[in-house]
Amino acid sequence: MYRAPIQPLAPRASRYGVDPGLVKKRFADLPDMTSLMLNELFPDVPEIIYPSEEGIYSIRRHAEAALEKVDLSMIQPNHTVNILASHHGFTLLGGEPYAELLKTVYDVVKKRTGAKEVRLRAGVGLRFRETEEYIKRFDLKKHFDRARGMAPIDEGIPIETEIGTLYGLKWTYDADWIIHVHNSDVREVHFHRQVDRAVKPFGMSYARIETRSTYHQNLGPRGANFTARAIFESPFVQSKFVGAVFMNMSPSGVISIEADNDLYRINDIITLDGLRHYGKVFQLLGEIDECIVGLDFPCPVPYVFSAGVIYCNFVGANCDLFDLDVKLAPYTWYTEALYGKDGKPLIPDVQPVNPAIKMVVHNYAWIGYPSAFFSQQVPTLVVGKEQADLFEHDPQNMEYMKYAMVAENLDDSMKFAYKTTGTDKVIVFDGAVGGINVSRSLADQLLEIAPKVSAKVDNILMPKWLKQRGILVNS
DSSP states (O other): OOOOOOOOOOOOOOTTSOOGGGOOOOGGGSTTEEEEEHHHHOTTOOOOSBSSTTTTHHHHHHHHHHHTTSOOTTOOTTOEEEEEEEGGGGGSGGGHHHHHHHHHHHHHHHHHHOOSEEEEEEEOSSOTTHHHHHHHHTTHHHHSSEEEEEOTTSOEEEEEETTEEEEEEGGGGSSSEEEEEEEOOOOSHHHHTTSSGGGGGGGTTTBOHHHHHIIIIISOTTSTTHHHHHHHTSHHHHHHEEEEEEEEEETTEEEEEEEESOHHHHHHHHHHHHHHHHHHHHHHHHTOOSEEEEEEEEEEGGGOEETTEEHHHHHTTTSOTTOTTOOSOSSSHHHHTTBOTTSSBSSTTSOOSOTTEEEEEEEEEEOSSOOHHHHHHSOEEEEOHHHHHHHHTOTTOTTTTTSEEEESSHHHHHHHHHHHHOOOOEEEESOOSSEEEEEHHHHHHHHHHHHHHHHHIIIIIHHHHHHHTTOOTTO
């Protein structure tokens, strides 16, 4: 018996996406679709605290317990505190758990320190108004003494580091103290390669665009968090840093709340957990031989979720993104720079994007991220003229529709995709929680190969990944 598809994350009103009313049909509504829970693919998946029967209160309860061991004595009643957030957290599990974590940190800090003003400072990437939408959606201005989104083009502040002057955002550091509230989702692992994941926002969400651009375009994968570490370890940032609180993620959901005055202790935990819990999903997706990809999630093209990982990581699943011996992932901005105007690699070392992806059916995704590389490399159908027009007029996607075709509706798109590709295997990036929505044929394949993948990760790959990062195999 095949299970019914998991309900996808609902469309969300945003300046970056079409009106939710225009999303007429979801992939989960198509015939022959089913779902697989991650715990039936991998019985050793960790227990999660959210989603759970306890609901959103579980996040608050675990956060309060984790914060009990954090020293807040440096914060005096006449001091100001900035709670630092990033937009990534609001894309996980609908955003409610991250919003609740931020509110809980505020409540604990106010109660234990009596600080006169505790503010929210929420950084963002290329969609400069995105965190403002989340602040409004979750009523964060009502909860915090002040709350504002920060964009990388906002006023900067010079930070002297051991490698020279770098630039943070002034709004990040305009308080006496800062508390870093983030998540461990591996997300852009094609860039950071699970190295210093916990410090990443100091070179991204909290940094001016001149500095954060080094992450994507100058240092390249495996070295991308170098500037973030330099900023974090600077005397200026250390003079304000109180501690960090992390929503520790697995592909199935939140597994713990980690809090500590020492960010590198949290970094050790999330590095190990990220390899352990995401590694099997990455390897499983890499075993898919052919498929049609469905994009159906309120995020930009590369950031739509399936089985807890984002689409651009599936684009690179033909190599091991956790293996630091792999110098360059099939997709990064650094990789794109090594392609010519004809859309082909300039040097032989550049691996092609995942050849298993035969076609992409773009049912619902947002603008606000340079995504033409994806439509250039993989045949792409965009559902609906309104969505096509949105991408056509996005300054960051001027050529996305140059390489894509427009379809009137999802049903016609799939008929064309099935006929053109010759495969009936479908994987959907729709944010399904706890599992993955796929076609029945792909479900059969994944169930068959999952045990071999699990054994390979446990016995061969985990020891290698840990050794590369200087982590003891038995830790």
